[in-house]
Amino acid sequence: MTAVAQDLPGVADATTDALLSVDGLRVEFGPADAPLVAVKDVGLTIAPGEIVGLIGESGSGKSLTCRSIMRLIGAPGRVTAGTVDFEGRDVLAMSSKELRDFRAHDVGMIYQDPFSSLNPVMRIGDHLRETLRANRGMSKAEARAEGIALLERVGIPDPERRYLSYPHELSGGMRQRVMIALATASRPRLLLADEPTTALDVTTQAQILDLLTDMRRELGMAVLVVSHDFGVIAQVCDRVCVMYGGHVVETGPVERIYADPQHPYTKALLDSVPDMESAGNPVRREGIPGYPPELTDVLPGCVFAPRCAHARPGCTSVPMVLQPVDAAAPDAGSTACPVRPFSVGGPFDPVAGSPPDPVAVPVSPQPAAATAAMTAAETAARAQTGDPGDLPAPGEARITQPTDQESTR
Amino acid sequence: MTGEPILHVEGVTKTFGMRRTLRERVGRAEAAEHRAVDDVSFTVGRGEILGLAGGSGSGKTTLARCLIRLVEPDSGAVRLGDDDVLAAKGADLRELRRRMQMVFQDPYASLNPRMTVGTALHEAGRVHRRPGSEDADRFVTELLARVHLSPTIAARRPRELSGGQRQRVAVARALAVGPEVLIADEAVSALDVSVQAQLLNLFLDLRDELGVAIVFVAHQLAVIAEVADRVAIMHQGRMVEIGDAGVVLRDPQHEYTRALLAAHPHPDPRGRAGVA
Numbered sequence: 001m002t003a004v005a006q007d008l009p010g011v012a013d014a015t016t017d018a019l020l021s022v023d024g025l026r027v028e029f030g031p032a033d034a035p036l037v038a039v040k041d042v043g044l045t046i047a048p049g050e051i052v053g054l055i056g057e058s059g060s061g062k063s064l065t066c067r068s069i070m071r072l073i074g075a076p077g078r079v080t081a082g083t084v085d086f087e088g089r090d091v092l093a094m095s096s097k098e099l100r101d102f103r104a105h106d107v108g109m110i111y112q113d114p115f116s117s118l119n120p121v122m123r124i125g126d127h128l129r130e131t132l133r134a135n136r137g138m139s140k141a142e143a144r145a146e147g148i149a150l151l152e153r154v155g156i157p158d159p160e161r162r163y164l165s166y167p168h169e170l171s172g173g174m175r176q177r178v179m180i181a182l183a184t185a186s187r188p189r190l191l192l193a194d195e196p197t198t199a200l201d202v203t204t205q206a207q208i209l210d211l212l213t214d215m216r217r218e219l220g221m222a223v224l225v226v227s228h229d230f231g232v233i234a235q236v237c238d239r240v241c242v243m244y245g246g247h248v249v250e251t252g253p254v255e256r257i258y259a260d261p262q263h264p265y266t267k268a269l270l271d272s273v274p275d276m277e278s279a280g281n282p283v284r285r286e287g288i289p290g291y292p293p294e295l296t297d298v299l300p301g302c303v304f305a306p307r308c309a310h311a312r313p314g315c316t317s318v319p320m321v322l323q324p325v326d327a328a329a330p331d332a333g334s335t336a337c338p339v340r341p342f343s344v345g346g347p348f349d350p351v352a353g354s355p356p357d358p359v360a361v362p363v364s365p366q367p368a369a370a371t372a373a374m375t376a377a378e379t380a381a382r383a384q385t386g387d388p389g390d391l392p393a394p395g396e397a398r399i400t401q402p403t404d405q406e407s408t409r
Numbered sequence: 410m411t412g413e414p415i416l417h418v419e420g421v422t423k424t425f426g427m428r429r430t431l432r433e434r435v436g437r438a439e440a441a442e443h444r445a446v447d448d449v450s451f452t453v454g455r456g457e458i459l460g461l462a463g464g465s466g467s468g469k470t471t472l473a474r475c476l477i478r479l480v481e482p483d484s485g486a487v488r489l490g491d492d493d494v495l496a497a498k499g500a501d502l503r504e505l506r507r508r509m510q511m512v513f514q515d516p517y518a519s520l521n522p523r524m525t526v527g528t529a530l531h532e533a534g535r536v537h538r539r540p541g542s543e544d545a546d547r548f549v550t551e552l553l554a555r556v557h558l559s560p561t562i563a564a565r566r567p568r569e570l571s572g573g574q575r576q577r578v579a580v581a582r583a584l585a586v587g588p589e590v591l592i593a594d595e596a597v598s599a600l601d602v603s604v605q606a607q608l609l610n611l612f613l614d615l616r617d618e619l620g621v622a623i624v625f626v627a628h629q630l631a632v633i634a635e636v637a638d639r640v641a642i643m644h645q646g647r648m649v650e651i652g653d654a655g656v657v658l659r660d661p662q663h664e665y666t667r668a669l670l671a672a673h674p675h676p677d678p679r680g681r682a683g684v685a
Contacts, residue, residue: 057601058572172465201464202628206672228601231631231674235681254678272606273676274631280655282636284613287606291571 018045018085019222020069020190025082027064027073029295036295038077039064040246041320048189049220051212053233053254055269056243057292065243066194066226070107071099086190104135108183112195114175118167124151124178125163128185135186150181155211173204180211187219194226209235230273234258239333242266245293245303247320252333262325262335264311264342265304302337310342412455415622416509416590419450421475421485423468445471446482447646453590456620458612460637460654462630464669467643473594473626477509478502489590507537510583514595516575519582520567526553526578527563533585548585556581556611573604580611584619591615594626609635630673634658642666 027039039061046052056062067073069084071091084091086106094102111117118127128147132138138146144163151159154177167175176196183191193212197205213236215221227233233240233254240257242250242265250263261267268288290307293299299306301316308315322334423446433439446468453459463469474480476487478494487494489505497505513519521529527549534542534552542548550560556577567575576596583591593612597605613636615621627633633640633654640658641651642665650663661667675681 057603202630202674203464203668203672205674209674229674230602230676234676234678235674237678258676258678269603270676272602274602274605274609274629274635275676276631276634276658276670276673278631279634279637279640279658280653282613282634282638282654284610285606285635287610288603289607291573291604292601294571 017047019048019050019087020224021045021083021085022065022069023083023085025065025068025084026080027061027068027077028080029077035080038246038295039068042082042243042246042248043322044241044248044251046190046222046224049216049222050239051216051223051225051237053237053240054224054226054243055228055230055233055240057228057269059245059292059294060243061246062226062228062243063194066192066224069190069192069224070103070109072109105186106188107190107192108186108188109192109194110176110179110183110196112198114172114179114199115167117179118175120167122166123163124165124167124170127178127182128163131182131185146185147181150185151178153215154178154181154184155207156181171204172200173207176200176204176208177211180208180215184215184219184221187221189221191215191221191223192226193223195228196225197232198227198229205232206235212236230258230270242269245299247303247336248322249304249320249336250333251322252325252335253331256325256332262333262340262342263304263337264308266335267342268307268309310339312339315339412457412620414452415455415490416453416476416624417486417488418452418476419486419488421446421449421472421482421487423471423475423480423482444646446475448485449643449646449648450485451641451648451651453622453624455589455622456616457638458616458623458625458636460633460640461624461626461643462628462633462640462669463643465628466645468646469626469628469643470594472643473511473592473624476590476592476624477506477511479511507586508588509590509592510586510588511592511594512576512579512583512596514598516572516579517567519579520575522567524566525563526565526567526570530563530578530582530585533582537586539585539587552581552585555584555615557607571604572600573607576600576608577611580608580615584615588621590622590624592624592626595628596625597632598627598629605632606635612636630658630669642669 023043025039025042026037028035028037030036042061042065044052044054044065054062054066064073064077068079069091073079079092082092086102091099091102125144125147128150129140129143132143132146133140148159148163151162156162156174156177162170170178196212197208200208209232212223212225216223225233225237237254240252240254241248242257242263244265250257250261250266257266258270261270272285272287288307293303301318302308302320305311305315318338320336322336323338324330324334325332422444425443425445429438433441449472451459461469461473471480475482476494482495489508492505494505524532527545530549530552531542531545534548541551549563553560553562558574558577558581562570562574562578567578570578597608600608609632612623612625616623625633625636637654639652640654642649642657642663644665650657650661650666657666658670661670
């Protein structure tokens with residue numbers, strides 16, 4: 001399946017000078033003969049100095065994708081397919097020594113809860129000094145000076161005193177700043193931020209987001225921000241990958257995603273975001289009926305089809321493959337919804353492509369007929385690999401449709 | 410849509426003692442006190458949603474808990490209709506707590522994991538001898554319909570439900586005893602936005618259909634903007650601003666409210682400031 005994904009244009013926003021490129025990533029849990037697939041054929045690229053957002057609801061696979069980049073998926077989870085390429089090196093194939101080196105020098109990671117990542121009986125300075133001495137081979141005195149400088153750079157007031165503090169003596173925002181100082185101590189070129197501000201107050205959140213933007217500008221560091229909050233993504237990111245049910249359903253520049261979403265899920269997600277403009281005039285939002293799919297749900301075709309307001313008969317047999325939004329503008333990103341624009345048109349025929357609009361046919365360098373053939377070929381390829389998460393045999397197909405959907409108002 | 414006031418809060422204050430620092434112990438000084446809620450007064454009308462916002466540590470949760478005496482306030486007065494909540498004891502207090510129900514952020518913590526949803530809902534009605542609770546099936550089915558859940562949910566246990574379903578069940582359990590006031594403490598904060606929107610609609614429905622008053626505590630101003638008729642902003646235990654949602658959130662008078670609004674992450678990327 002990986003080979004198929006690589007041959008398809010636009011799957012991973014093919015950027016030649018990418019710092020990081022993830023391709024065809026698949027993460028499974030459970031028994032090998034009947035796996036629960038949490039991440040399915042996910043691709044994303046990050047250019048040097050770029051801030052990319054990974055947005056999705058709980059269970060969409062965004063955190064697992066982020067952790068796979070550093071090979072932090074613990075048993076029983078496992079990466080069963082795909083590549084993680086960091087500057088030409090395959091992270092998934094690294095030996096433990098190489099991996100240790102990669103984690104120490106090339107990437108940093110911060111988590112939602114900074115308290116659980118700091119040792120409660122070690123002073124802030126000890127954390128920094130240990131990191132600097134191990135990763136950058138500094139002497140004690142050098143490490144102390146650099147540690148204080150790092151604290152100052154992440155905006156901690158009175159850094160010399162804070163260098164001697166214990167984690168519990170700091171507020172949540174200060175702890176997250178310490179985590180950022182630690183994660184960036186060895187000057188990584190990529191910072192993975194998994195829900196970096198979810199546990200923080202809005203005012204603190206704004207400060208941390210500013211800090212990430214500043215550090216990108218000053219250090220040229222690329223950042224992957226994982227969040228469920230489109231507000232957070234919109235404040236800092238250049239590009240966004242939208243995940244749903246283990247798949248990337250849309251990618252593109254944050255402005256385009258916000259102004260002109262090309263996947264029904266992205267549209268519905270944006271429509272659900274609470275808005276200050278409602279103040280004094282509360283309106284009922286439609287939200288998205290039903291609930292996100294569970295890992296055990298096996299959905300044929302498009303994973304979003306059961307909740308999609310624009311679903312049509314062909315949607316249960318389309319492959320989840322990203323196609324460029326606009327063939328003439330590769331930077332505009334790609335979407336997994338083959339019906340474009342998705343809000344108009346009749347029943348969708350997955351083999352012939354979308355009938356109403358010639359531009360809306362899944363675009364690739366090949367003619368449209370070749371595209372259709374390739375789709376069929378891919379279907380066959382998937383059937384051969386026995387991919388139960390994506391394309392079950394007709395008899396096994398099961399859509400879990402919650403019976404308690406709220407009536408749409 | 411706002412009826413006569415039902416919940417009156419006057420001058421409620423709650424102070425928590427802090428552990429004495431070494432300096433205070435050596436000097437035999439009194440411990441510094443932390444005023445979690447400081448002289449807060451407001452009213453909520455029937456069929457009104459009052460949004461209570463503020464940063465973490467601003468005292469909004471302590472205030473919400475004081476209203477129902479999960480935390481005993483040091484001073485002040487809380488009245489539900491004509492009844493004094495703070496002076497009530499025994500059966501009177503139980504009756505007042507029936508009339509004021511709370512929904513928490515984590516529905517797991519408020520639902521018994523070993524009871525089916527139906528049993529839990531029926532038990533609440535049976536204990537308070539609610540009319541209609543003699544017929545368990547019908548009582549439960551009606552409650553579930555009220556929160557837009559199918560009757561089949563009744564046979565399930567909390568862990569078999571999704572987060573959104575569980576929170577609906579928690580709301581249904583609060584409704585089982587026929588409350589006049591609902592206190593929702595970050596009730597939608599842990600939910601995904603698509604599910605959150607459904608829950609916010611549910612609170613609007615409850616206000617319109619049952620006429621309950623709702624004190625809606627949330628740290629996200631935009632969530633409050635979606636449901637609240639009036640908004641109160643807490644900062645360091647004090648209520649710094651209260652008024653109609655459209656006025657407070659569009660034309661804030663207090664500088665703390667302005668700071669909160671300025672920090673709110675807007676989903677429109679074009680609006681962001683200072684980004685290269």
